[in-house]
Amino acid sequence: MPLLDIRNLTIELDTPHGRVKALERVSLTLNPGEIHGLLGESGSGRTLLAKAIMGIPGHNWTIQADRMMWDGQNLLDMSTKARRALMGSEMAMIFQDPISSLDPTIVVGVQIIEAMPENKALPWWRREQDKRKTARQWLHKVGIKETQKVMSSYAWELSDGECQKVMIAIAVANQPRLLIADEPTNSMEVRTQAQIFRLLSKLNQLHNVSILLISHELENLSLWCDRLSVMYSGQIMESGPTADVIAQPYHPYTKAILDNIPDYSNPELHKTMMQTLRGSAPSLQHQPIGCRLGPRCPQAQKHCVNQPKLSHHKDRYFACHFPYYNEPSHDEPLTKS
């Protein structure tokens, strides 16, 4: 049974310009113990999806879904209280914007200790001390050396990277079953990035934590993820095992992203035009109907004004009327000439 199974999730936002569909019929399946990558540009609704899974919607959201199953229970039917009990203990999230995710008027240490699990075996008067100890251990694990100094500082006294590490420590301390990591390393130097990814994958392997890793960097995702979902403008384009998706993308958007990666192996391709889709991603208020990639898609036809259903082939899912389905995988780049 999948740990998380979302079918046709639609999120509408009430904006001053009327109601817009930020996410349209998004489906996502996450098996226990896997690292699932969610690839998408900024503004493609990745964070919205993450927050909807967590259960921390904004005040102007309307969430509809056929089902949102968490380990056999429907999240949509749960009360706020039951949902809150799930957060922190079973699900945890690393936020994208680390500094503003920490309370500016309280020192960081208090906020970390607040999130630490309580050791019920100890008498109550020693639990606080124990929490402080575990907090320092976790901080050390995520790569903070001066734990005491960080714990007694305010969020705005720390760098982005340090705040991000603090947020990661808070999220992983309860050893949740699902960890949603929203761009966990976007403000860190490369060495720390690798350290954090190693920590996440260690959590995944040793404690069977499922991870939903949200990023815009295909390289990192392909390195660490078992499965990959590709999102564009609030719709899921393609989903499948990472190796298969990269070896042979079915969806024009996935293919465009893969073509985007510069190829240095072939000296002939040096100084050719970079492979990109025409135009840019549409703004939230001006989304095209049907498949939202439509206006930019090289394969688009009249039929694409209807949103394609998520169809599947073996282990792979894709939402396209005209997939690169039976083409050879070693396709020649389009501009080679």
Next chain:
Amino acid sequence: MARYLARRLNLFFATSLVLFVVMFSVTAKFPVDHTVALTGIHAPTAEEQASINEAYRLDKGQVSQFIAYLEQRLSGNLGISVTSQNPVFNELTAVLSASFELAFVAGAIALLLGIPLGVLASLSKHKITQHTIMAITLTGYSIPVFWLGLSLSLWFGVRLGWLPISGQINLLYEIKPVTGFLLIDILLWDSRYAWSAFVDALQHIVLPAVTLAVLPFTVVVRITRSAMMSIMEKTYIKAAEARGLRTYTIVMRHALPNAFIPVLKNLGLMLGAFASYAIVVEVIFSWPGVGAWLVSGIYQRDYTVIQGGILAVALIIIFLSILIEVLHTAINPLSRKELYAAH
């Protein structure tokens, strides 16, 4: 931090000096004899006149006179009251404590009721509750205080007869002043009537305190509400929710301390309005405070009392607004960020 405090203290002294300059130049413009305006002594004898001339250096230049004026005022010599012939300083200390008592009770009512109500208004999902609270506070904000005071005393004092409408305590009780604050003095008073006196004093303070509390209460409710509304949408609240904390913990530990910062700032801005409202309320309810004393001084052309009252009220307002700013810095680590020049 020490440097910051020194700068605030400096601000206090500079502002007070300007206040003294204004007071000094206005004193010369009073339509009475200059010595009377300064000391309150009517028709002084030749000896008195000589000592006044010496104390205030009336035969010297303006600067020298101002320094002498400063010396006299700062050493506590505010002259004597023209009407009662008592030293203004003694009268002032007696009435100030009564005013502080009233202001303290009114402020406590406003904060202790206003902040929870503001939080409730921001958290309630029902449109009706929200609109009701907003409508009530807007009404309270726009009611003129003199009308409110008179109506309250008409209804609860005269028609229903529940509460006394004037004074601080029934004249039957004679309380020995120890601290100057009547409610505390009664508790210190060793008498078998102490308890009934305490109840009587409490009954006396209800109407004026409620009248005075209405304006700050409505402001506190509205500001707490709007601050809470914006803070509950902040990422760190969402992150706290995602940590699985209970709503109560989130509100008490993360939202309220942040929401209190703008409330405190607005309290500082409101001090002036609060002081003038207090004067009106004291006159309406014959509260023996600095406001009623000052207004009666104005009616009686008691120039020394007017000077003393204005000086005391202005100094207190300057001091309190600087104190609130320091408090604001103390509870708001974000404003300290600017002190450190960290970005």
